[in-house]
Amino acid sequence: MCALPEDALLKANNELNEVPEERAAKTESLRGKIGDLQRRDKLPQNCRTDDRMLVRFLRGNKFDVDKSLSQYTNYQNFRRKIPGLSVEDLTYDSVKEVLETGVFEIVEGKCSTGCQGIILYPPKWNMQHHKIEQIICAAFYMLEVLFEKHEDVEIHGIRLLEDFTNFSFFQQLKMEANLLTAGKPIMEFIQEVFPMRLKGVHLINEPWYVSTLIAIIKPFMKQKMRKRITYHRTNYDELNVYFSPDVLPATLGGSQSLAVPLVLQLCRD
Structure with a gap:
């Protein structure tokens, strides 16, 4: 150690x-x-x-x-x-299906301040097939493996990027319904449970109606957390201040292209 x-x-x-x-x-x-x-x-x-x-x-x-x-x-x-989070229940096999949807990705390389980047793709969450508890379990497992294999993340922290490309109004309504009951435990997980330094949350390609989702969980956010949310819309130049193109996938204007997503490489080994 x-x-x-x-x-x-x-x-x-x-x-x-x-x-x-x-x-x-x-x-x-x-x-x-x-x-x-x-x-x-x-x-x-x-x-x-x-x-x-x-x-x-x-x-x-x-x-x-x-x-x-x-x-x-x-x-x-x-x-x-949380169902599925016990030591006995939380395994790679238990979260594999969610991880394979591509809803999470780990950035190859580090952000400008040394942070580890994680990308969340809300449009890839199939809310008819995967409950919010399954998403939490997959995120929990991913972070456990990441912190276990890369000790420096504990020090440099994490920067979260949420890409809302092709996020439909119908998906928005379904997610609203989920967050009405799960908003509090999600923020509890981020702020009170997992010992990570969350240095920033960045939204890109977000449609106007995403503001409703933020409004639902905002009452559960600490002031420190609220100040760390940045809305980029489609301003990639601004995004690149935090995430340089060489660590982002091509879909976000970057140069990374992996045959097997890094999150799967990391979690299944």
């Missing part, structure tokens, strides 16, 4: 309060607090408490042990609450 390049370690120190000499002690402190909750049956006995897992939560909370414990508890409770 921590076989990271010097620039990542320096960023972790400057932005996340990560001091190598204190890492082990804080990890052990967090593990002890988790153990106390397990002994009182507040957390499941089979949850991961290895160093790799705990440092992920410490980085996500700037090495504040109590905040890390709070998010770790949210994470475990969320996994028990």
Whole structure:
């Protein structure tokens, strides 16, 4: 663990309060607090408490042990609450069908600030075949694998790009119905559960009626999250400030063309 390049370690120190000499002690402190909750049956006995897992939560909370414990508890409770998210149920086979639709893609290469880019294609979500819980499970699995295989993402963070090309008004109405019940857990997942640094959410090719979707989930957004949403419409020059063409697929004006989508390569191996 921590076989990271010097620039990542320096960023972790400057932005996340990560001091190598204190890492082990804080990890052990967090593990002890988790153990106390397990002994009182507040957390499941089979949850991961290895160093790799705990440092992920410490980085996500700037090495504040109590905040890390709070998010770790949210994470475990969320996994028990959402169907399909338990340790036993969440496997590649359980999310393969959703991932193969292409609703998610992982950007090849890094964004301008070192962030890992993830693309979400809402028009590819077949709401008649896949429930919102299945989409959450697929996203959860993808992030778990990404963070496990690429430790630097914990430090540099993630930038999400949502491409609404060919998103119909009918799809909009169907998604509205889903978000009325799922808007709160989705924002809970993003803001309170998964220990990721979400540096920005970018919308491209969004029709005017997408604003209704944002309005539904906005009450569940923290102010920090609201400030990180950028609407690009069809302004690719503006988008390229954050996502350079060499990391974007050809459909978004980029030069990337993979025979097998990176998200599938990463998750199935």
